[in-house]
Amino acid sequence: MSSLLVRRRGKKAAKPAELPAPTDGAPGSASPWAGGPERPATPPASGGGGNDGDPPPQVVEWSNGPALVTKAWGALLALALLAGPAALAWTLLRPEPAPVAVAAGSASTAESAAASERAVELVETWLRADSNDQQLIASLTNAPVGTLPQEGLTIRDSSVAQVEQAENDVWSVTVGVDVAEPAPGSTPPPADAKGEQAEVALVWVRRYFQVPVLVQRTDTKYSGPDLAVTALALPSPVPGPAAAAEAPDLDYSETISPTSAAGQSATGFLAAMIAGDGEITRYLAPGTSISAITPAPYSAVAVTGIKGSHEVTEDPADGDGTHALITAELTRLDGNKTTAQYVLTLVARDGRWEVAGVEPAVRIDTTPSGTIDPGTAGE
Known part of the structure; x- marks a missing residue:
């Protein structure tokens, strides 16, 4: 059975931190006779039982508690019974959820990365390949392999110089790679007395190759979205990126x-x-x-x-x-x-x-040409 403490004389109940320490009462309880402007310093005589000098706090029995609890449980049960058919009807009648669309930005990034990887792989393999690598090249492209040299080239430091979407699902990738080859303008040295060709001095030259790559998204039931990647042609040598016509001025005067x-x-x-x-x-x-x-x-x-x-x-x-x-x-x-x-x-x-x-980059001077610096206008 629940009970409520009734405040005496209508005064606001004190916060726990403001209550005086218990004296002769039960531990943790405060005596209402601790003194004050409205309370006597000593308790009046009482003929009833209980603690010496400290009468028990007034208590009012709350007989409606069990009844309210019973009514609350009844209301909750009724709501549950009513919600059951409604929830079942919603489950049966609601439309199928729309598939979650992949963000265009993330899709383009994934496809661009896949196209770049295949282009670099094909360019490196094609440059290193010799006449025995027909099947290896054919596994990376749908194009006819054609002729391969008797000896492959030595290469290093390949990277993607440019990638752009040419058409739907088709990406154009330009790969830069260092190739060891004879210096420009050099001629092969003459053969020695035994007819053997002397070694040619090689230098590293940066070359660029362009590859068209088809990237298609395929949805499988169990593994989710995937990418099918195919190089549509063999690498084609192209010029490297053009240098800037004029370097900008830096803002460090x-x-x-x-x-x-x-x-x-x-x-x-x-x-x-x-x-x-x-x-x-x-x-x-x-x-x-x-x-x-x-x-x-x-x-x-x-x-x-x-x-x-x-x-x-x-x-x-x-x-x-x-x-x-x-x-x-x-x-x-x-x-x-x-x-x-x-x-x-x-x-x-x-x-x-x-x-x-x-700072991650240098500062560029954005002052328009011909602009007069206010600090030098009078000079």
Whole structure:
């Protein structure tokens, strides 16, 4: 049987944290006679039983509880019985769910990747093939294999230079590959006294080959969507991608000395990141997270030039910054040296320059040609 505690004199019940500690009552219960503006400091005499001095709290019996519970269970049962036929009817009459469509972007990406893989495989196999590899080439294309050389070529570093969808399900893939061949303009050396041909000096030449590839999606009942890939023709040699007619100007108009405070911070950061020289975090701006390369691929770094997007000073104000294109000479672990370039974001704080990021690309000068710099208009 449920019961409810009735508040005395209509005052709001205190929160548990505000209740006074129990005195002579049961553990965890507060005495209503603890004193206060409306309560006596000592309990009145009581002739009833119970705890000494602390009368039990008033209790009102709630006789309607079981009845309400019974009514609630009855209502739930009635709803369940009514919902059963309705749910069955919905199951029988609802339309079949529409198939989930594959997003066009993901489908195109998968088909492009499949076409590229088959084109690279065919180009590599075709270049390395000799006259005994007719069946191997035929397994990769529906085109007639035709003539193959007596000796295949030596190749390396193949990659996809371009891929585009030519027609429905047909992709045109251009593959670039380094081929070892005689230097342009060279002639075969004469045979020696025994009639044997001397070896020809070979050089690596980048060549490009185009392959049309058919990629079709096939839905199987158990394995789900799949791709059927077929090269429709043998590789055809094509020109490589054309170089840009004119390289754009970069947006780094200020020259920064490598011995300046900004230059020394950039040098220390690069030395820590790629040569393991020092702790990289000492050069980073707060909130910047950049990890050093482990293990370090170089033994030393020397910055030879810095170009900035904004002018830097030896006494910068907090928040001053520049995007810096840094040219550095890197010393390999074998002692050889090579030149590399980084683009860093440098920001001033507390009178020093810190690295706030390594930028993924250089900045292009987008100022229209013929535009006069406001700072030089009066010169």
